[in-house]
Amino acid sequence: MFGADLSYVNEMDDCGAVYRDNGRAEDPYEIFAKHGTNLVRLRLWNDPDWTEYSTLTDIKRSIRRAKDSGMAVLLDFHYSDDWADPGDQKVPAAWADLSEDALAEAVYNYTLGTLTELAGEGLYPDMVQVGNETNTEILLPGNVPEDQPIDWARNAKLLNAGILGVRAAGEQVGETPKIMLHVAQPENVEPWFDDGLAAGLLDFDVIGMSYYPKWSTRDLDGLEQTIRRLRHKFGKEVVVVETAYPFTLDGEDAAPNLLGQDSLIEGYPATLDGQRRYLTDLTQTVLSADGQGVVYWEPAWVSTGCSTRWGKGSHWENNTFFSYGDTKAHSGFDFMTATYAAPQEVKLVFKGAGDGTAYLWADFLGGRDFTLPLEPTAQGYTYATRLPAGMPVEFQLYADPALDEPLLGAEMQSLTVGTGNNRYEFEF
Template identity: 30%
Template sequence: MFSEIGIALWSALLATSLATGPSSYQDGVSFYKGFDLSSLNIQEDGGAIYKDTSKNNATRPAEAILEGMNTVRLRLWVHPVVPFDDGYYETYNLQYVTTLAKRFHSQGYHIYLDYHFSDYWADPQKQYQPKEWPTTLKPLAKTLRNYVSRTMKSLSDAGVDLSIVSLGNEIRDGMLWPLGRVYPFTESEAERVANFSNLATLYSAARKGVDDAVSAGVHKPLVMIHIDNGYNLTLQENWFGALTSAGVATSEWDIFGFSMYPFYGTDATLKNLKTTLNAIAGRYKKPIHVVETDWPNQCSGPDAPELSEPSIPVSAKGQIEWVQDIAKVLKQVPNGLGQGLNYWEPAWLNLTSLGSACQSAILFTPDWSEFPKVTGYSLPSAKMMALI
């Protein structure tokens, strides 16, 4: 029989378990919410300043204006070089990311590192391997493993504890092309699994790199796999089914990360997102985050895309509504497995479209009257994370 002290200890442990939820929670966080602020140093170095309209236009750091967040997402490129075809600048390398990560980590934000295993943008349209890396599978896998371990160790040595690492960015069609390219909609399941073989080798190598870093004393992060089109259940079932059948154990990742944009097809509905997240949670019993999303505050003209939720207004109010609705979908996922939400690049003042055909999806109004200096005046939606 339990003693009175034993019963008290058991009751305390049970209460703690109920309060903290699934054991996959990291660093005491039950819901990660925040923004991708990868371009913030670029903006500031170019002379950008940010005004908080809720505080009489006081000049404040962007992260202070974006109230309510607890997480900052930062992308990392391997060896960015100048020039690219579009004249892109050198940035998002380890030195650049370390500077930002130290800034945010020192303020108590959780750092979510988004590996683009490329010298440039990595997304479903392009996943080209770094130019300096090997072009055969085994040496490439070894290089990848060492790179993950080395970069994590470097950030740790700089005083940054990573809470989340995403091994690849929107890797629907694989990563490190051409060797790691996959075709998730291949009709034959056997053929689909076969074409995931190289990706499975590369992903497992990256995952071993995380383990190597942790073994060397680095703070253990949660490991994410990030796929776009989180509303597409067929894609997610095909993709993860093929990856595991190709040899990647489900223990090799901790979190599902999905993108959810309203611009890329009218199937990107909240209803379809709910169906997908609930199905994936039911099958894999792992936490789920929506790690990229946005909503326009300006979107008109002949080239304006059809939005997947037309009842939500195109406005700052609509931005808040969209994010609140996604948070509701996440928080209804069974067993508390909906655990994170990130808005993509809300402070990028000279890329207001954020890759869509809308005029603006950021959370500030840019004023270019003193060009090249730009001032961003916050919209009410800048406080969105405080409302979820």
């Protein structure tokens, strides 16, 4: 999954931006598709009174452009009239006075109605985000501190309403988009999903996370460990659904840029090469951890004569994939067509006399606080996963989840992942 959030492109086109590739002006959607983008992410606000963009009408225009260019679509429901992010999950004005039950009904009907309307016009998305950077409780009356406790009974009810709306649309249309839940910064993801699932979050397909070094406590190694742990603990696909990196610290206009010196990682300067290497290394990190892809935010928000609510121009032009002055496509795109090492399929098979649940622990789980329960099959106890070639692995099979009764002998077992057929059998 090589994605780009192109929510600004319609506005940039209307503001007179001209995107060029190889010296020629081209449709930006065609430029992204040509350079390897296979997924377009698009935000949707309920009923903003401050912009005509990212509305349902605008989204239809964007989805049509993406599909005409041969790219899949991820529709990002913000469930707000404005930006929804970790500290700002404001209920839309039309829903402000609803009771909790009525609010859940509104979320369900809005989600279902939007998707069925899009389907009727041939604009059905391939994936749907139920909420955007929902670190805090969604649909709140105003801004709240990120550390304010979440009322998970309420939060799960509202998120489930969105999930059920997507599922109901799938029943009507005959095809259900993949459902993503999205949390900002890797250090926040696991505890959020622990709490959400304990509160009764319904089934979803994809864990999406934002990863911006400026706002995260984890480096690329920490990101890899986080993704691998999430994959094994929750069994869901994992996508870095927002990231960005500056190719310069200079601005093309007077509007202050959001990513500056404090956004840089050691070894990745704010240069074209630094941006390209960051994205290539990030993508390899995600793939090595068995993540499903990377989506870049927002590589086409270039500088124009139009104004934002905070200044004239763009607050992101130093993170785009287009050069200053002539808006030519540059090497930021290259990560989408780079060569990557894919993780290897690994299957562990344990054969013995046990007929109850056994518990696998391995160091790729990232800690000894949980195990993987395995039920006996005709083959024995089996566990399949994907790990990088050359990775050393230590593991043990236990008779109990407290890790007190090892079944493979007293010593920890070990192997090194090879290439090709990685089927390992053990007797106990």
